[in-house]
Amino acid sequence: xxxxxxxWKPPEQSLKNLKLLxxxxxxxxxxxxxxxxxxxxxxxxxxxxxxxxxxGLFNERSWHFWHYRLGITPVPETPKRILPDA
Numbered sequence: 098x099x100x101x102x103x104x105w106k107p108p109e110q111s112l113k114n115l116k117l118l119x120x121x122x123x124x125x126x127x128x129x130x131x132x133x134x135x136x137x138x139x140x141x142x143x144x145x146x147x148x149x150x151x152x153g154l155f156n157e158r159s160w161h162f163w164h165y166r167l168g169i170t171p172v173p174e175t176p177k178r179i180l181p182d183a
Contacts, residue, residue, distance in 0.1 A: 119146045124159040140167055152176045
């Protein structure tokens with residue numbers, strides 16, 4: 098899974114950041130991979146991934162899906178980059 102979802106790093110490095118791997122799977126995963134993810138994690142683990150998501154990690158569709166799937170409503174806005182006033 099690490100190779101598939103964090104393709105720009107060696108799997109050994111990817112496995113050091115499980116929250117990033119989980120987030121990538123939650124955002125890009127196939128249904129089969131998501132079933133596997135949900136079988137080896139808890140809903141609390143998945144909630145933590147959402148609560149600590151960085152800007153640009155989730156697309157709108159996945160963001161809404163996981164919030165509804167985990168019963169987190171109302172769905173907050175996706176994390177936004179805040180730029181200082183110029």
